[in-house]
Amino acid sequence: MNETRDPAYARRRRPVRHAVAAATLAGALPLAACAGDSPSALNPAGAGAIRIAGLWWVLFWISMAVFAEVMALLVWALVFRRRHDTRVRHGQPLRFVAVAGAGVPLVILVVVYALGLRDLAALGAAPGRDAPTVEVTGHKWWWEVRVPGVDGATANELHIPVGERVRVRLRTADVLHSFWVPQLMPKTDLIAGEVRETWLHAERPGRYRGQCAEYCGTQHAHMAFQVVAEPRPQFEAWLARLGSPARQPQTDAERRGQQAFVQGTCAGCHAIRGTGADARVGPDLSDVGSRWSIGAGAVPNDAGHLGGWIANPQTVKPGSYMPPQPVDAERLPDLIAYLRSLT
Amino acid sequence: MSTTTAPAPGASQEDLARLDEHWGERPSIRSWFSTVDHKRIGRRYLVTASLFFVLAGISALAMRTQLARPESNLLSPQEYNQLFTMHGTAMIFLFSTPMLFGFGNYLVPLMIGSRDMAFPKLNALGYWVFLFAGLFMWASLPFGAAPNAGWFAYVPLTDDVNTPGLHMDVYALGLLFLGIATTAGSINFIVTALKLRAPGMSLNRVPLFVWAIVVTAFMVIFALPALNLDNAMLFLDRRFDTHFFDPDAAGNVLLWQHLFWIFGHPDVYIIVMPALGIVSAVLPAFTRRGVVGYVLVVLAIVSIAIISFGVWVHHMFATGLPHLSYSFFSAASTVITIPSGIQIFAWLATMVLGRLVVRVPLLFLIGFIVTFVLGGFTGAMFALTAFDQQVTDSYFVVAHFHYVLIGGAVFPILAAIYYWLPKITGRMYHEGLGRWAFALVFTGMQVTFFPMHLYGLFGMPRRVYTYRSEPGWDVWNLVSTIGSYVLAAGLLLVLIGVVHAIRRGRPAPPDPWGGDTLEWATDSPPKPYNFPVLPQVHSLHPTWDEASRASMGDDATADRTLTDGRRTLLTSELDGRRERVVEMPEASLQPLLLALALLVFFTALLFAWYPVALAALLAGAVTIAVWLWPPRRPEEELGVVS
């Protein structure tokens, strides 16, 4: 896998907290699943998700307390009220029902509601006027990423500077989607005919997995993306790359690949900056070699998978809008070499 | 457990013979198609809804098998998407509500001491329409044309551009078709409970189950039109190029969501409410006392129904509506947990004060409390907009609503199956088999759905046909899949238990549990006329009170026996005062004919054979005209002056 591991990415996991979560929730179930690249909301890395994780633990412990109360009554009844000589009491303890069923819950709910409002206000606070802005457009089934004022696009990957709030403007080209990065920020739906806004903030560098959360058709399962949080200079370098022509081919193979791209069917749908290919049906491929995956999270981005994808995307991502490509067997390696060189 | 003997007959042999003559149905093919007996119709509802449950359950097993490991190729995405849509749609529309309406159909007339529903022919129509609408929707699956955009079918994914083919036409037309059955059934329940209660059954003596059914029926009356309108507009947009949901032509995609959830949230309670009624009905027999706080529970039921119409936006917390409206709907959604809390603690108090008789129905009630309370906690969490935005549309919400719906509806339904099986079939079930079924169902349910909370929090979205291994969801998914097979085994054992009871069970006495409501004061299974003598009700627990029992025995009167004709009593809406005797309709083929006309109508719409649709509509209208045509009577009887 072509993914470059940020050292901070490896450190950022908090195994202890995660283990507490899993252990308290599920008893002694194995914790193996918490390893790996889990995009867990309980392992938050940005201001939005950190708030929600905090809220979750409050809600969780309150629930456990009330659950203990209910279980105590149930167990008490099951232990002490089933002997044959138990005398049935015919009282109507309305006060108990009202206090335990309505009074206590009301107090708890008022507190919880207040906490919820506080966090809703925090999530709703828009970033400052001069905060960086990224524009994301949902397509079936990939994410188009642009930056206002920059003439270029990428797909399924967006970069933000660490420690800053970034405004994200959300549109959809077709159906509803939902923009969700569990470790950074709760969801915002992409609504046809409207523009929605959310923001992202990461307190430490890393790659954070996001995924479409509103069912959007056949390949809803493969509509993932990554948010790359990096120090400001790297972010600016990304912006600069986004606005400049793609890397020129260096080897013969790459040159032949570029030719195949521009003259073949590829350019009918895809753009590569500086080559004259500027179609906007499919993702812009100017930096495709550096991306974390092919097909919005369908397969890892390596030569083998890329070749398979070009030959027939329908075996990798059935239902996707890219048809099988009639590329000659001898041209395919060139095309792969060219596309992989686009970083 | 004490079993009571059959009530001393208050009607003579001669009376019984005449009742038999008027109400009895000789078994024949014609009678099978023309019956209007609420017990036969109720049984059919139960069997048909169970069949749809099995189909939807098999869909779920197929999905769980696909998700057992990452990147599985067992199902194509197209297949998976149809399966999850049909699973949700069928469980909500073709199983839960019809199953509970089946119990209502069978039990409401018995519990209120009547001989049938208020409109027996309409009742038959409701069943046939439900059956045909269910078959209409399921029939699309073998052709690969089943609905495939989720049970809430958001536009614009469901328009004719994004989902061509018949898929969503089947959805829209199927639900409109089914809506006729649900509306007819609801009106019938309301009128039955208002007018056909036995004399003396004033509102404060109405069993909690009947309260729950009636309040549910009211919710249907006021919630279902929003869904019907939504589906009608969807069908028009797809087929006739209207633009209700088209933002490029002054339409709006969120209109669909508002209308859908104005129906959809009350619908959650439409499903759960009758099940809570079952809990209140079953509990007295196994705690040997009435439910604590009858009035509080009734108030809780009514207030849930009212508040449930003001919470729909909490299904749209991630759509980016103004925060002010979110604060309001968040508050309403928070408040609605309180009436449920009252009911839970009323039941707990009942258990703590009574003497527990631990039989299978009680076990399922305990399973219900544990599961439903957990689902309630996550429900209260979803009321908080900020938290909702993080976990909605993830597996966390899948966990939540399965806790609420399996805990809140399926467990009570299973309790009801064991509890009323002796009444419905006249046979006792096998206790050991039932306990095993409970153990498997309860364990399977928790093992399947508890981990979903976790992998939802770990970032797994719902409705994905597969997932990759990197995010680390595989182990939990495997656990869920194993759990789902345990759950399926438990449900299979329930089925085996029912079949065993029907074929081998020992005969059931009229009142095997010492229940408190009127269905236990008549035979198991009841005669076609339900009660030889309609009771005079003296308390909330008529079967436990001597005077009410005696009214059907020693104190029987001719004006409650009503042997000359198919007759039952009307009483006043509030205090159950006797008003008059009414004639009930005979068996008829008209309901079946009308339902068939509707089936042709909707099928013709689906395939765009519009002239056929028009013809079917006219045939239906003629059937109704004949159905309601007044019989010719002498003018003196009518009271004509000139």
Add this chain to the structure above:
Amino acid sequence: MRAPDLAAATTTEALTTELPVGRSTGWWGMVMFVATEATLFSCLLGSYFYLRFQHGGEWPPGGIEQPKLLRPLVMTAILLPSSLPMIWAERGIRRGRRWRLRIGLAATLLLGASFLALQGTEYDELLHEFTITTNAYGSLFFVITGFHGLHVLVGLAMVSWLLAASLRGGSFGARRHDRVRNAAIYWHFVDLVWAAILFTIYLSPRL
């Protein structure tokens, strides 16, 4: 009540007639049906306002002219009063006067049919300007008025059916007129809904 009356009133025969003692099941059934229909129309009109206010800007959109008022007002003047002969007919049959039932139903039928005819001429004109497929406004206009027109048609079918039954004889009288009352409830409902539609479709764009 004198004693012989009491005895006569409590024989089985007397008790089994449909003397109006309390509301009948049919009355409740029709009221519930009307309640659910009224909810349907509320949702439909609510959708109209939702789309209008979400759209913002000019309404009707897309250069469609404001609906003209004269004809709908005439239609209102025909449909709303059509409830009067219905009430008169129903009161008549309650007292056993069958001629009032027949004349009243015929008058209602006539008024309702005139309403539909006028609606037909309106459609004939408007369809040149815009149709159900023009935009969401066109869809709303024709679906709302058309759905109401369909209800008028169903109401007229009920009235004709009552009239036919009444002309046959042996159908209705002072003791049996449930069907008349239920159809009347439906007819009044269809009238009232028209008032709401008049306000929504024809008057509200001018506000």
